[in-house]
Amino acid sequence: MNGPHDLGGMQGLGAIPIEENEPVFHSEWEAKVFAMSFATFSTFFPVDETRHAAERIPAGEYLSASYYERWLAALELLLTEHGWLTPAEIEDRITHLRQTES
Amino acid sequence: MTIETSNQCMTAAAAKALLQQGLSCQVNSDLPPQFQVGDLVQAKVVHPATYTRLPRYVRGKVGTVMQDHGVYVFPDTVGQRLATKPQHVYSVRFSAQALWGQAAPASDALYLDLFDDHLEVP
Numbered sequence: 718m719n720g721p722h723d724l725g726g727m728q729g730l731g732a733i734p735i736e737e738n739e740p741v742f743h744s745e746w747e748a749k750v751f752a753m754s755f756a757t758f759s760t761f762f763p764v765d766e767t768r769h770a771a772e773r774i775p776a777g778e779y780l781s782a783s784y785y786e787r788w789l790a791a792l793e794l795l796l797t798e799h800g801w802l803t804p805a806e807i808e809d810r811i812t813h814l815r816q817t818e819s
Numbered sequence: 820m821t822i823e824t825s826n827q828c829m830t831a832a833a834a835k836a837l838l839q840q841g842l843s844c845q846v847n848s849d850l851p852p853q854f855q856v857g858d859l860v861q862a863k864v865v866h867p868a869t870y871t872r873l874p875r876y877v878r879g880k881v882g883t884v885m886q887d888h889g890v891y892v893f894p895d896t897v898g899q900r901l902a903t904k905p906q907h908v909y910s911v912r913f914s915a916q917a918l919w920g921q922a923a924p925a926s927d928a929l930y931l932d933l934f935d936d937h938l939e940v941p
Contacts, residue, residue: 718867718868718869718870718871719866719875723874723875725874725875725876725877726875726876726918726919755829755834755837755838756828756829756834757829758829758837758842759824759837759842760824760825760826760827760828760829761824761825761826762824763822763824763897763898763900764842765870765894765895765897765898766870766897766898766899766900768870768894768898769869769870769898769899772870
């Protein structure tokens, strides 16, 4: 698809920030998103289906999201599209965690 | 949808092996290539709403086949769970000027890995 991921030739995005000694994960939630997504690679979703799911994030959101925010959005999209979870179940879990962790 | 997945949870050991070794998408096949090293090829002008490995900026551009990598599953159909549709993948050289115009350095080139289904005879 002609989505926001196809950046070749696009101008006006600014310089690529390069961190010195960049960590693999910038916070613990990123590692969890990686683990959850990785556990579905090829067993639940062909990797190309996962890539396409990330590309289907609305363009404005895609361009302002961080790398693992895109992974999370793609995973949630596939889990709900294939009927493993409902959007309401995800929202309920977020509400529950917010209440128990604060 | 013809590609079925196991829908079995991955074990920690399987995850570790996958992380360390990766997953090969190469297919053992004697499928003949559509193009030979040295051939001029044109990237198709297509705008699928589905997954594709053919970037916009190369569509309609002519390049040269530099290497045949062998036969691999086709991500454009795997991404839709339609079929693995194995086919040859080539390293195709496009001059920077063909892609970006005369202002690009004449000696620069871009090598893209493209599949049989992305290419046609110019």
